[in-house]
Amino acid sequence: MKLIKKPIVIVGAGFGGMTVALNLKKLNPSLPILVVDSEAKFIFKPLMYEVLSEELSMWETAPEFSNIFSNLGITFLRNCLTKIRFDEKILEFCDGLNIGYEFLILCTGSVSNNFSVNGVDENCYFFNNLNDLKKLKSLLQRFQNNKTKKSLFVVGGGPSGVEIACKISDIYKDKFDISIVERSNEILGRNKIFNREEAEKALERKKIKVILNSTVKEISDQKISILDDSEIKDLDQDVVIWTAGVKPNLPYIDEQVTQKDGRILVNEKFQIENHGNSFAIGDISIIKGIEDLPLTAQIAMQQGNHLAKNIELLIQEKDLLPFDFEDNGEMISLGIGEASISALGVTLSGKLAFEARRLIYASKMPDISKSLKSTASWLFQKNPRLMTLFIKNRKQI
Numbered sequence: 001m002k003l004i005k006k007p008i009v010i011v012g013a014g015f016g017g018m019t020v021a022l023n024l025k026k027l028n029p030s031l032p033i034l035v036v037d038s039e040a041k042f043i044f045k046p047l048m049y050e051v052l053s054e055e056l057s058m059w060e061t062a063p064e065f066s067n068i069f070s071n072l073g074i075t076f077l078r079n080c081l082t083k084i085r086f087d088e089k090i091l092e093f094c095d096g097l098n099i100g101y102e103f104l105i106l107c108t109g110s111v112s113n114n115f116s117v118n119g120v121d122e123n124c125y126f127f128n129n130l131n132d133l134k135k136l137k138s139l140l141q142r143f144q145n146n147k148t149k150k151s152l153f154v155v156g157g158g159p160s161g162v163e164i165a166c167k168i169s170d171i172y173k174d175k176f177d178i179s180i181v182e183r184s185n186e187i188l189g190r191n192k193i194f195n196r197e198e199a200e201k202a203l204e205r206k207k208i209k210v211i212l213n214s215t216v217k218e219i220s221d222q223k224i225s226i227l228d229d230s231e232i233k234d235l236d237q238d239v240v241i242w243t244a245g246v247k248p249n250l251p252y253i254d255e256q257v258t259q260k261d262g263r264i265l266v267n268e269k270f271q272i273e274n275h276g277n278s279f280a281i282g283d284i285s286i287i288k289g290i291e292d293l294p295l296t297a298q299i300a301m302q303q304g305n306h307l308a309k310n311i312e313l314l315i316q317e318k319d320l321l322p323f324d325f326e327d328n329g330e331m332i333s334l335g336i337g338e339a340s341i342s343a344l345g346v347t348l349s350g351k352l353a354f355e356a357r358r359l360i361y362a363s364k365m366p367d368i369s370k371s372l373k374s375t376a377s378w379l380f381q382k383n384p385r386l387m388t389l390f391i392k393n394r395k396q397i
């Protein structure tokens, strides 16, 4: 058994970091665990759309880290990592604090990627964190009493773009002409066919225009320039929401760390090359040999779960186990009270899928929201198929 003299430090308490911390504490309650995050609250990102539409309130989806960790014997520190001195095993933080570690787990997630398109940072809204959510919500509310329709563009036809377009269309019914601009020839290109087809139907019902094979070249305060069939069109815009992609959030990483496609390269046990006591999981990492995993909460949580077991093995001086991803399917929100699910052999759409999605997510919240939990019993009585889906999902992630 290895003697632990310094804490196990987890930097970033999102889906990956939160899962490692909670599971590691369960496996070995005596371990000294320090979790550091630059924010005060966890944000359950898949439910941000429901906060925008006020189907859920902020407190239900964004619990305080201090409340989550304080009763579990895990120390939480709000601070921002700025540098790692791997040789000395020291972390430097933005307020000048230095902390030593026994094992380091990095999981600082991702930030919006502007892909160097001119005008994106100045003229677009984003939807990646709590600040983005608050900014977008207050902007959209300003249009509430408008008499004329405004032009709203969502750039990116992935899950975020489709989900946000559907939600805004349902909340602000006649206030916006909504268009999704997508570079490829289809929306949800990496998603399950059932969900894609359900999304296409929802977009048509809501009269959301989908502009395919089109690349955004520039955004000014009033125009969006789109390259389509080798011709540039300058269209009037009132709001542009940029959901075109993300990049790893790694301002503290230097050339000592091997990267691939801008992400930290790790082996299948999540160890960072040349730094065996340091690990990276979630959106910031890329696993040698399984490089095409999508950036999802589902994967970050599976990795967190696996890494907790591996750290415990390391402490017992046993061999670490390689990670194997299990695809448990996906869920997409398609407006107020609507969703689509394709998971574990079950496909479900409409209102029931919306409730199932909410419940499955509620079961994964670090401190399960009471109001979400309370709706569970009658829904399960109503639909045994939902119960099966819920149980399978809850157990497997």
Ligand SMILES: Cc1cc2nc3c(=O)[nH]c(=O)nc-3n(C[C@H](O)[C@H](O)[C@H](O)COP(=O)(O)OP(=O)(O)OC[C@H]3O[C@@H](n4cnc5c(N)ncnc54)[C@H](O)[C@@H]3O)c2cc1C
Residues within 6 Å of the ligand: 011, 012, 013, 014, 015, 016, 017, 036, 037, 038, 039, 042, 043, 045, 046, 047, 048, 049, 079, 080, 081, 082, 107, 108, 109, 110, 127, 128, 129, 160, 249, 252, 281, 282, 283, 284, 295, 296, 297, 298, 299, 300, 331
């Ligand atoms: C709107 C939206 C909807 C989504 N919907 C889904 C979905 O339906 N299903 C799904 O599977 N995935 C979904 N995702 C993707 C999913 O949320 C991410 O893949 C997941 O959060 C990645 O987990 P992570 O632990 O790597 O990072 P995160 O969960 O982003 O956590 C990173 C944490 O690190 C902290 N941090 C960052 N930098 C520092 C620093 N320097 N020092 C200290 N702390 C730091 C941050 O404050 C944050 O708490 C969605 C994402 C968004 C934005």
